[in-house]
Structures are given as structure tokens and as C-alpha cells.
Amino acid sequence: MNIICWNARGLSNPRAFRQLRMLVSHHSPDVVFIMESKLRIGSLSKFRNVLKFPNGIEVPRVGLSGGLLFLWKSNVNVSMINYGINFVDCYMGFVDGPSWHFSGFYGAPSISQRQFTWELLKKLKDTAPLYPWLVMGDFNEVLSQSDKLGGPLRCENQIDAFRDAIDFCELHDLPYNGDRFTWHNNHSQTSNVKERLDYGFTNTFWADSFITQPVSHLDFFGSDHRALLFSVAIPNVQSQPRFKSRFRFEQIWLQEEKCHDIILEQWKNSATDPTNQVLQNISNCASQLQRWHHSKFSYMPKKIKISQDKVAALNNKHDTSIEHFEELRMSESILDELLTKEEEY
16 A cells, blocks of 8 residues: 655645646556645545545635645545644554554644644554554654754754654654655755655554565655655565556547547447447457557556656755756756646547
């Protein structure tokens, strides 16, 4: 089971939504927890429908900031315990399989409110103290000075308060793959700052039921925070193969004369068994249209993959020059143009 956790820094504009759709398409998560969605109430149905998540809850923004989205697929059992402006808390599990306590957590951005964040985390521990517990989110704090690159040192009292809360909850920092720093301020040269603010934690009961996997630090996808990907795995259980999606007629085909020609060529009439002939016609049309689509439009996913890989490579470079950020912005614009074209499909 794949879980994605991401501070999106706003999803109300089309560009951000395209980035989210690419993130979901590339990594096929079963659960998605989004912080800083900055969406009004009533936005949930659009995201569920387009991203193909049958289940979800939303917490609307407060003013122009905040907001959470929590989405899950039908192969995941979720029993909500509680949720608020900066957390979701639930029992989560495989269908006909083991379950665990899951908390999606967003640490208060304001330092003055940070202590209330840690008190909340401690209360969440008491929800199911003997259950395997997975906590993921943007905690807006570092665990040590080594989790910060550039800028002034963090206040030691702030770090200690975070570490005390983690120790009180008996949580352990999960190992990770990818670049260490999950947030950056997008500034160049000496004003560039990078920090590790996004974490995955498990308690001591986790290893009794699940394989301890590393968290993957993915790309930023247009945000200033990297997305986190975590796979929940059960010992001696193979992952289920993903099934191919059913045939879907693409809107962009209507702009091509070849689409009309293929349907005319494949559509036959039968006086003896018209019902069976219609079914056969549909099958033949679907097969030929998919073959034609692959030959004509398969370049688009490849170009998007190449473009996204370039953006990710630039984000992973420890280069703070002005030229580097200009190249990054240009590469991001090219990627967004490709994603815009893909929306026509």
C-alpha cells in the first residue's frame, strides 16, 4: 500500500492541480494526505473524481491558508477517529489484512503555536497506545541542526521541544531515500536555505507487524516541499498486481480525421445477429483506436517523463547560482506546457 504525504502550498490554480495529477499518476498511491491545500469547502468531489479516489474528507482553508485533503481508494479500510485544521487521525488497514493507527500531521507554521502542536501529537498517541502507529507530515521543525543548510541556526529550544514530543510518543524517525532536505526557500546564492521539515515516524509496535521501509523523498512538484512516499508492506506477502484500466475514448481523438476513418472501417452490419455484431464492432474499434493512439500520441508521456526527470535533477543539485534557478524555472515552464497539452487527452 502506497501512501503519499505532501505540503502542496495551494491547489486552487490549474498549474498546481496538474502537478498533483502527475504525482498521483507516476506513483499510484492508495492514500494521499495533502497539507496547505488552500481550498474552499466543497472542493473534495472534484479531486476525488479526477484523481479516481472514491473516498475522502476535506478540511477547508482558514482565511487564505491551511486546508487538508485526505483521499483513499477502495482497497484501503479507513475508520476515522478525528480530524482538525492540522491533522487527520484514523485506523487504516488492508482489506482482509492487518490495520494500524495513522496520523497525518501538520505542525503549526507559527512558532508561537508550535507548543500546541506538540501537545496535540502527544494526545494522538493516547488514541491507540498499543497499536502500530504511523505518523507522516510536515512538522515545520528540524530534529537537529544538521537538518538545516544555510541561514541562521535554529533555536535549540524549538528543536528540543520537537524531540521531546517525539520521545514522549515513542516514535522513531524512518530512514529515507533521496535528498535529505525536504523544503527550500527558492532563493539564490547566500540567501538560499534548505531544511528537512517533512518526516515519517513509526512507534515500537510497527516492526511487530510490518516491514520497516524507508520513506522516499520525491520531487517538489511545484511546491516548496518535497512529496513523501511510504509503502506499507507485510512480511511474506507479495504486492498485488495492478490491473490495466478499461478502454476509454479520448477527447483529443475527435480532432483527428483518422479517428473517424477507423470507426468507419471497423463498423460492420449484420442482418442475422445484429446484437453480437455491435459488440464485435465496439471491440474492434477499441482495439484499433488504442493501437493508433499509441503510435500517434505515445510520445507525450515520454516527453513528460524526460522533462520531469530534468526538473528533479535540477532540484537535487546543490547549486544556488542565479543561472541555476533561471534554468529550473524554464524547465518547470516546459514541463507545465507538456502537462497542459496532456489535459486535452
